[in-house]
Amino acid sequence: MRARRAAVMAVVAALSLTTGACGEGDSGPGVIEKAARTKTLAIGVIPDQPGLSLKTDGTYVGFDVEIGKIVAKGLGVDPANIQWKDTNVPIREEAIKEGTVDLVVAAYTINDARKKEVRFAGPYYVAGQDLLVKTDSTIRGPEDIDGKVVCSNTGSTSARRIRSQYPSVRLQQYDQDSRCLPDLESGAVDAMSTDDVVLLGYSMQPEYVGKFKLVGKTFSEEPYGIGMKKKDTAGCEKINEILQAAARDGSYQSAWNATLGKNDHSVPTLDAGRMSHCGA
Known part of the structure; x- marks a missing residue:
């Protein structure tokens, strides 16, 4: 009986550990709380996209990287304390849900299928x-x-x-x-x-x-959003506010001019009217 009880308790303990590990990503703190508590953020970017996010000798540069810095600063995190994570297209939703990253800023098109899995702030840019x-x-x-x-x-x-x-x-x-x-x-x-x-x-x-x-003949509209946990409505709303403030104070335009604007001098307009309805 004692042996059986010990075995049952071992199974319960294992299940508890497994549940905690699996649930930590989805049920952990939102970006506002995480930033306030730790003064760090893990941001996922694609490491091989020149102009948007390119990793060279361990340093990341590009428009997506600059947007990540703007958001981090708005959340009270020094950009020097950002943990950049290589997050390629096939694993973006998984990285968010598992808690590997707090945010994804990675040429991440907002669409209905992805909105079932993660929350999006933005768009901060519309590609084609x-x-x-x-x-x-x-x-x-x-x-x-x-x-x-x-x-x-x-x-x-x-x-x-x-x-x-x-x-x-x-x-x-x-x-x-x-x-x-x-x-x-x-x-x-x-x-x-x-x-x-x-x-x-x-x-x-x-x-x-x-x-x-x-070719120069686009055949779609690709609104780029900032991905985060599905439940993080407050974080989404705060990031939308940060993006709009960046458009007003010129830091959004500066981010463009320092990166993609070197090849394309027409500064995009960040349209507040298109911002995500975070509660939807």
């Missing part, structure tokens, strides 16, 4: 899906890709749109957009497709200047 091709390509828009080989990112809205709207396309997928570039250069694929602002950054990399061109 486009095509990157070799400079001598005859592809001039999505109407020209039937039967072609197109490379995109696994799990991205771009890959899903290509598959659903252009079923004759042969879709090559990788877990990072940057892995498409050697295939495009060698001719193994005819085009690369993701958001225009991402493609612009790649095309301006020194090793690719003059080799690729942006």
Whole structure:
């Protein structure tokens, strides 16, 4: 009897530990509480997107990175205390729900499917899906890709749109957009497709200047949001306030000018009217 009781207690203890570990991410503190208590935030970014977020020698630079710093500062966290986490497209929702990151600022398109899993503040930028091709390509828009080989990112809205709207396309997928570039250069694929602002950054990399061109015919609207735990309504509302304040005081424009604005001098407008309804 004593042995049986000990075995039962061991199972109960194991279940308690498992439940605590699984629930910590979803039921832990929101970003306001976390920032106030620890003076740190873990922010997920994509490490290989020039202009948006590029990791070089352990340092992250780009527009998404600057937006992350603006948000952290607004929450009372010194940007020097941000823990940047590599968070590629296929794992963004998982990273938020498991508590690996507090926020994701990673070319993260707001859509209905994702809103079932996480909460979004923003949008802080609206991109559009486009095509990157070799400079001598005859592809001039999505109407020209039937039967072609197109490379995109696994799990991205771009890959899903290509598959659903252009079923004759042969879709090559990788877990990072940057892995498409050697295939495009060698001719193994005819085009690369993701958001225009991402493609612009790649095309301006020194090793690719003059080799690729942006088609410039977008065929979607991609509102970029800041992802957080589904239950964190207060955090969402606070971040929306921070973004609007950044647009008023000029720090949003400065973030753009220091990054993507070096190649695109038209500063985007942060439209408060499009901000997420955090309670929805």
